[in-house]
Amino acid sequence: MLSIYDIDRVNAFCRQNRISDHPLKRLRIAFFKKGLPIEDCLEVLPEEHRAAVAGQIRMQYLHIVERHDSKRDGATKLVFQTADRQAVEAVILRITSGRTSLCISSQVGCGVDCAFCASGRGGLTRNLTADEMLDQVALAMRLLRSEGRVVRNVVVMGTGEPLHNEEALFQALETLRDPRGFYLSDRHLMVSTAGLSEAMLRFVERFPSVRLALSLHSARQEVREQIMPTAKFQTLEKLREIFPKVGKHNNFMIEYLLLKGINDGPEDLAALIDYLRGIPAHINLIQFNPHPGTAFQPVSKAAREAFGDVLRKAGFKVTLRYSLGDDIAAACGQLAGRRGKYESLVKLES
Ligand code: SF4
Numbered sequence: 001m002l003s004i005y006d007i008d009r010v011n012a013f014c015r016q017n018r019i020s021d022h023p024l025k026r027l028r029i030a031f032f033k034k035g036l037p038i039e040d041c042l043e044v045l046p047e048e049h050r051a052a053v054a055g056q057i058r059m060q061y062l063h064i065v066e067r068h069d070s071k072r073d074g075a076t077k078l079v080f081q082t083a084d085r086q087a088v089e090a091v092i093l094r095i096t097s098g099r100t101s102l103c104i105s106s107q108v109g110c111g112v113d114c115a116f117c118a119s120g121r122g123g124l125t126r127n128l129t130a131d132e133m134l135d136q137v138a139l140a141m142r143l144l145r146s147e148g149r150v151v152r153n154v155v156v157m158g159t160g161e162p163l164h165n166e167e168a169l170f171q172a173l174e175t176l177r178d179p180r181g182f183y184l185s186d187r188h189l190m191v192s193t194a195g196l197s198e199a200m201l202r203f204v205e206r207f208p209s210v211r212l213a214l215s216l217h218s219a220r221q222e223v224r225e226q227i228m229p230t231a232k233f234q235t236l237e238k239l240r241e242i243f244p245k246v247g248k249h250n251n252f253m254i255e256y257l258l259l260k261g262i263n264d265g266p267e268d269l270a271a272l273i274d275y276l277r278g279i280p281a282h283i284n285l286i287q288f289n290p291h292p293g294t295a296f297q298p299v300s301k302a303a304r305e306a307f308g309d310v311l312r313k314a315g316f317k318v319t320l321r322y323s324l325g326d327d328i329a330a331a332c333g334q335l336a337g338r339r340g341k342y343e344s345l346v347k348l349e350s
Contacts, residue, residue, distance in 0.1 A: 035141030107160025
């Protein structure tokens with residue numbers, strides 16, 4: 001069966017079946033832009049084509065099985081189930097400005113095993129397919145439709161290391177950007193990586209305007225190795241060598257999760273300033289959200305602001321990110337509250 005997300009093959013199918021461009025365009029607007037339920041998407045087609053499209057083009061890969069709405073902010077965590085009953089999580093972020101962002105997952109579990117992260121605790125189960133990544137967006141769009149919202153930003157920052165699933169990630173990004181697909185602008189897309197230098201270079205080559213975030217978290221090699229095992233192979237020195245290339249598009253973001261007593265001292269600040277000197281990176285200071293079983297502690301708001309002030313004085317653009325959804329285990333590093341296979345399917349979406 002064809003996938004609705006495979007734009008070129010769907011075009012070829014429609015040509016073979018004498019479905020003209022106009023109804024195909026209407027179908028895609030209904031599916032990708034309006035977030036209509038699948039039955040309603042089919043109804044925009046002439047009646048004689050509906051059975052062929054429904055029988056040959058698959059339009060759903062996941063089902064929503066859990067929904068958790070934050071009582072404190074505009075976050076909603078969605079838990080999806082795949083066909084092989086794996087749990088996949090995504091988070092809707094309703095920003096106060098009115099914009100809506102969606103944080104999606106790229107893998108079931110994660111093999112990187114960052115010490116501070118709940119998502120990597122059980123290791124990697126499998127990569128998600130491009131269809132499964134994109135279906136997180138389509139299902140969130142359908143759910144948000146009743147609120148009069150649309151997903152405007154997609155960040156690949158949920159469970160998984162996206163660049164360990166490079167082929168599917170690149171395929172998904174093409175459909176997210178495609179005018180015949182979700183048609184999101186490059187600056188509304190962001191991919192976050194623990195730092196895989198070769199894959200980062202391939203990424204900026206193929207998607208020079210899509211935003212790339214590097215989870216740096218320390219500019220001291222011994223500290224970074226302590227909290228991110230991948231740092232042993234992807235050393236700070238190796239990453240620094242590619243910065244002139246990945247940083248040149250001005251879309252380069254450095255993520256720095258502040259962990260009390262680990263990477264928040266004066267020596268950490270000095271190392272960070274020295275390491276990023278001359279790189280037009282935007283530094284995002286992230287609040288740590290404790291989760292059960294972690295020994296790490298967040299720094300105080302005042303300490304975080306002071307850390308940011310020093311970086312600003314050193315000439316960097318700095319933002320302080322306050323994660324939404326920490327009461328529903330949907331904030332950064334908290335995903336994967338639900339692991340393992342479901343016994344049965346209980347769909348929540350209509
Ligand atoms: S922070 Fe990202 S790369 Fe590290 S374990 Fe968690 S999901 Fe994987």
